[in-house]
Amino acid sequence: MFKHIKSDLPASIVVFLVALPLCLGIALASGAPLFSGVISGIIGGVMVGALSGSSLGVSGPAAGLAVIILNGITDLGGFDIILVAIMLAGIIQVIMGYAKAGAIANYFPSSVIHGMLAGIGILIFLKQLPHAVGYDAVPEGDEAFLQPDHQNTFSEISNMFSYISPGIVIITAISLFILILWQSKFIQKNKIAALLPGPLLAVVAGITLNFAFANSTTLAVSAEHLVALPVSSSTSSFWSNFTLPNFAALGQVEVYTTAIIIAVIASIETLLCVEASDKIDPDKRITPKNRELKAQGIGNIIAGLIGGLPVTQVIVRSSANQQAGGKSKLSTIFHGLLLLISVIAIPTLLNQIPLATLAAILLIVGFKLAKPALFKEMYGQGMGQFIPFFVTVVSILLTDLLTGILLGLLVAIIVIIINNFRTPYVLQVKNENNQKKYRLVLSEDVSFLNKASILKILDRIPKGEEIEIDTRQTRFMHYDVNEIIENFIEKAAELDIKVKTISLEHAINKKNIQKVN
Incomplete structure (x- = not known):
């Protein structure tokens, strides 16, 4: 200890x-x-x-x-x-x-x-x-x-x-000078000076100046500007x-x-x-x-x-x-x-x-x-990090600590939800023999928040085309998304859409499915 x-x-x-x-x-x-x-x-x-x-x-x-x-x-x-x-x-x-x-x-x-x-x-x-x-x-x-x-x-x-107050401004300036000086390399290289805490020296200087200004009509520090223990x-x-x-x-x-x-x-x-x-x-x-x-x-x-x-x-x-x-x-x-x-x-x-x-x-x-430098660093991490950071800062300044943090958390959650809507998949399109082939690669986590975007993209697949659904990277798929894919597979036969799946075990035995290992 x-x-x-x-x-x-x-x-x-x-x-x-x-x-x-x-x-x-x-x-x-x-x-x-x-x-x-x-x-x-x-x-x-x-x-x-x-x-x-x-x-x-x-x-x-x-x-x-x-x-x-x-x-x-x-x-x-x-x-x-x-x-x-x-x-x-x-x-x-x-x-x-x-x-x-x-x-x-x-x-x-x-x-x-x-x-x-x-x-x-x-x-x-x-x-x-x-x-x-x-x-x-x-x-x-x-x-x-x-x-x-x-x-x-x-x-x-x-x-x-x-x-x-002129006296207080002088005390502040001298205190800041001592604090900044004691953090400089010049002082830190001096083993004896480095042992003395800068804040303690600033306090000693402040008390000394307070006594020195006591009899001055313009520089005296009144009691309300002193510690009141x-x-x-x-x-x-x-x-x-x-x-x-x-x-x-x-x-x-x-x-x-x-x-x-x-x-x-x-x-x-x-x-x-x-x-x-x-x-x-x-x-x-x-x-x-x-x-x-x-x-x-x-x-x-x-x-x-x-x-x-x-x-x-x-x-x-x-x-x-x-x-x-x-x-x-x-x-x-x-x-x-x-x-x-x-x-x-x-x-x-x-x-x-x-x-x-x-x-x-x-x-x-x-x-x-x-x-x-902190603001620059957070900005460099992208808007997904910077926006909750910035909202938290501004909210704390304009409300109070707890309210500001709660608002920051709310914005962070909204950003997460928006990102889930935007990045549940990657859709690739290729042209082979004047026919389009679609490849849908799902992300690692596919939650119920991704239902709307995945349903929207599947509904846009034209009749008579071919689509490959790749879930090799997926570790979690919500039941609702699973259900959407199953319904699409059943509907695909009527629309003459050929469906291939990779690692989609629940779809293997469908009539119009070709399993890809």
Whole structure:
């Protein structure tokens, strides 16, 4: 487990820096206590990280469930009641794991997964631009297109030009300079400099500049542009941040309905992120999906018991982990421990970190996820891959993560159906002695979706001609297609059409059939 500690420890620091504001922002967007987001970050890192089989996946509170929690708190009557639903959702996920529901992940098309990565990358980039200039109207980590203040992703970017803060722009620029410089070959060739994590240096620079600008009327960074971690003045006030579930709510039917919704959405998001995390893994390791569902379920049971938000695997933190050089799940566990240590030991210092520095880190993460080379690669794979990919990207930008992926899946299915209509066979036509000879070669899989096209082509064979039906490549033929061919063979005698078959065993004994070995 400690084999790659030299890589995992620096990566865990990067993930911790990315996760901290996201945990707080998602809690804010969920209408829950701010500390609940940190609790889930700790659980997702330490508990889920230890139980999961994912090497790079990082778990924590997810923005995709923020609306569910926000509405649940209002509809069910309090945060302590929604905690019961979260705990029940965890139990459902454990059951799903033992029922091997993780196999669902095997049916996500690669084009949609790549589209998810690119879409999230662009979304991260766009969402961080307001923070990079000092306009923080959108909660950190909010991934939805439409915002609670009736703004959207693009209108927020438009509005930010009226709220540019010179001090924050300077912090963003210097942070980006450090991050880009530390990824250059010049620094990486220097063994001593390469040991220092660029994001950590950017954070140190951000804190230093924040203190330096404190007395300036034009450059000072206001509190709303800094990390806002809850600070406990005593041990008792620290423990008061934990909320216990109201088990009396077990008698409410609505609690079980909410639990099912949380379990289904959390599981789908987790499985999608697992697929995405595996795709960006340089070592191409495969995460055991059912084990992941069990780990997430146990994490949500604990979150519900001690006052946390629902936990899922999340692609932003997972991709940050991979890009920071994480090699094993030790980096995930360390990031959870860093969250725990930070809220206990140094919350005041962490509250001096400018959101602009964290935005700079996420701008780099977003750009790497949505590199132009990825779009070029997907386009080179043909329209069958590019269209679902592109639709997924655009849908995520204009709706939210889950809706975007579902739309991408729908388009991928439509493309598959269209391809089935177009490619069930190859028809060859030859002229011999002023007579046309037709040869119909069926593909490897011929489903019921191919009925219409095959029926259409057989109906076009003229009277008195000859056709050869070759099924040597066919491994599966739906009964409906089989029936169409049999009916054509029987009808062919009346139309004076000579039929030859290759490997069509059910047609061998027909009167007008010539078997070809």
